[in-house]
Amino acid sequence: MKRNALSDAALAVALVALVGGGAWLAPQLLKGDAAPDKLPTPACDINAASCRVALPDGGSVELSITPRPIPTLTPLAVTADVSGSSMRALALDLAGVDMDMGPNRAALVPLPDQPERFSGSTQLPICSTGQMLWQATLQLADARGGRHDVAFRFTPDGEACAPEDAAAAATPAATGAGTAGSKTAVPATDLAPQPTDFTLTSADGPVSLRDFRGKLVLLYFGYTFCPDVCPTALTTLAQAMKQLSPEEKQRVQVIFVSVDPPRDTPQHLKEYLAFFDPAFVGVTGSAAEIAAAARSWGVYYAAQAPDASGRYSIDHSAFTALVASNGKLVMRLPHASTPADVAVRLRALLNQPR
Numbered sequence: 001m002k003r004n005a006l007s008d009a010a011l012a013v014a015l016v017a018l019v020g021g022g023a024w025l026a027p028q029l030l031k032g033d034a035a036p037d038k039l040p041t042p043a044c045d046i047n048a049a050s051c052r053v054a055l056p057d058g059g060s061v062e063l064s065i066t067p068r069p070i071p072t073l074t075p076l077a078v079t080a081d082v083s084g085s086s087m088r089a090l091a092l093d094l095a096g097v098d099m100d101m102g103p104n105r106a107a108l109v110p111l112p113d114q115p116e117r118f119s120g121s122t123q124l125p126i127c128s129t130g131q132m133l134w135q136a137t138l139q140l141a142d143a144r145g146g147r148h149d150v151a152f153r154f155t156p157d158g159e160a161c162a163p164e165d166a167a168a169a170a171t172p173a174a175t176g177a178g179t180a181g182s183k184t185a186v187p188a189t190d191l192a193p194q195p196t197d198f199t200l201t202s203a204d205g206p207v208s209l210r211d212f213r214g215k216l217v218l219l220y221f222g223y224t225f226c227p228d229v230c231p232t233a234l235t236t237l238a239q240a241m242k243q244l245s246p247e248e249k250q251r252v253q254v255i256f257v258s259v260d261p262p263r264d265t266p267q268h269l270k271e272y273l274a275f276f277d278p279a280f281v282g283v284t285g286s287a288a289e290i291a292a293a294a295r296s297w298g299v300y301y302a303a304q305a306p307d308a309s310g311r312y313s314i315d316h317s318a319f320t321a322l323v324a325s326n327g328k329l330v331m332r333l334p335h336a337s338t339p340a341d342v343a344v345r346l347r348a349l350l351n352q353p354r
Contacts, residue, residue: 197210
């Protein structure tokens with residue numbers, strides 16, 4: 001009986017140790033999975049040619065993004081060829097280096113007849129006023145599920161803008177009124193909300209809509225970490241402004257209201273918008289101030305749950321409000337509007353007798 005009692009005690013101690021060890025070990029394994037192994041950045045220029053990278057298990061992967069040079073606002077074909085390795089390609093993330101934004105993630109899937117070749121599609125969503133540094137991050141997984149990331153940095157050739165219709169045609173549908181599938185402007189008489197003035201904060205101080213009485217205002221609600229819809233909308237507005245004469249441009253103001261006040265500081269908004277047009281004004285405020293302004297202008301937005309790295313996206317309406325020189329709403333311009341559509345509507349209002 002004594003030996004059995006001792007055996008039982010030993011067994012209990014062993015179980016406690018096993019459970020305790022398992023409780024310690026599980027978080028370590030999860031922690032390891034959460035932090036990908038970052039492989040050295042290749043010297044190869046992915047903007048000019050496909051690039052081959054050595055993998056830790058002795059194999060290699062060759063990444064190709066076409067067409068080349070890599071254009072903006074144009075569908076891109078992505079292929080990753082794995083050789084001599086059990087690793088598999090998972091996805092390719094495209095994100096701005098100079099301008100932080102949410103990544104455009106292209107899932108990569110193996111071809112049925114070529115399991116070592118993985119393919120997908122994506123696009124660079126932004127056409128800025130100057131050259132911009134981008135990072136393409138290829139995500140791989142080994143046989144044990146461990147993550148390995150390799151980053152390629154490049155600058156698109158001259159940041160040349162695609163034809164004006166490409167901004168609307170290449171962008172996925174957005175949430176809310178004025179989605180990418182429609183080009184029908186919504187007259188103010190059809191809008192339920194009653195737009196009102198607001199005062200929010202820019203990098204240069206308080207900004208109110210009434211500050212721009214006598215000018216037309218293009219009002220857009222979005223956020224700087226938006227991976228595609230917001231950059232495309234801002235590109236459309238920037239190209240529309242370029243179609244106006246200098247005198248006409250002086251009578252139009254673009255205002256970007258952030259629906260992400262925790263991340264979009266006034267200074268960050270100013271730097272972000274300068275990629276499109278330095279004359280664009282970005283404003284933010286408290287969560288309550290943003291909610292009140294959005295509600296008044298009929299704008300929907302909702303933050304999604306963050307991922308493991310803490311990044312989160314925000315669903316939001318994608319229309320641009322066209323505001324008359326007297327501060328009254330004229331219409332909602334849908335997300336699918338082209339620069340020519342916007343310029344025509346602006347010019348029609350600008351040419352009306354004062």
